[in-house]
Amino acid sequence: MLRIRYSIPLCLVLTGHFVSSLSIPSIPTSRQANAFSSATQTSPTRSFPLNMASAPTQDDGLMESAVDVMDSVNSSPSGSLASKTLPVLPTPKGMDQGVYTLNKVLIDTVYSMICFLYPVTGTERDFARFYVLETVARVPYFAYLSVLHLRETFGERYQGMSERMRTHYAEADNELHHLLIMESLGGNQNPLDRLVAQSAAFVYYWYVIAIFTFNESAAYHLSELIEDHAYNTYNKFLTEHADNLKSKPVPEIARKYYERDNPFLFDLFCTVKSKAGNDRARPLQLDTLHDVFVNIRDDEREHWRTLTNLVQYNDMNAVDASLVRSTKPVEAVSSLQ
């Protein structure tokens, strides 16, 4: 099934879009309706407290919200559930087990290979590792944009399409600056590192193009896994080499991007809001290289939050940041509901 889905030539699909755009040029198509056609199970919303008894264990934050509601009800003069407008929370969608496993095996394997070739050593070679990771990790955003741009050219329109494209551009711009920072630290000095990074990026670009063309949520899930690895690798690096990083200066490109540039594009990729307030509040202040890596790590968390929302809700900001959880296989989600 997967082999068939992924092996159909890309040109047939693109031709299909082109033909349909010629025959029905004025009727907008709805990506919202079919984006999860093969990878998800559906139940559009869940409201508390009706389903509180069966709330999934993964959603500690959801339970927290339900408790908040119950507290507010109990403390109200009437104390009546019926008199309250309860929050309606969307139900997260799981990934098809086969797609989930394929994505996980692929990303874990590639990540393990990079860890083997570029172990974190606390030396300048660490920047080569991050250069390779950043070169590959930003590619999916170009791929999403390429496919969406082509569909748009062939007449496809749906509500929120432009916003999604702008966000993917902002994410690509953010990843570009991570890459520029690594280059400023000497991560791209070795021709062999450049060959590894650019070859992997070239192959991965076309892979994501193919996956995104047939199954958007599967392609978003691939990146969700990558961004999770990225966050963890930077977090570990910060923990293990804090003193060394605090002794080093801030690269000029980082100061420009995080401190001086117009924050429009930066804010655009931070799609998932937090009820606890904005933890990336301006002005961002960089004193040492440690602060730079803290921001890079937190950027990766923003990307992960957006991608998990896209995979589970087909929406860039469906739930509060405190409610975001990694995507699970559809069977695991069903068993929790």
Ligand SMILES: [Fe+2]
């Ligand atoms: Fe990055």
Ligand SMILES: [Fe+2]
């Ligand atoms: Fe990222």
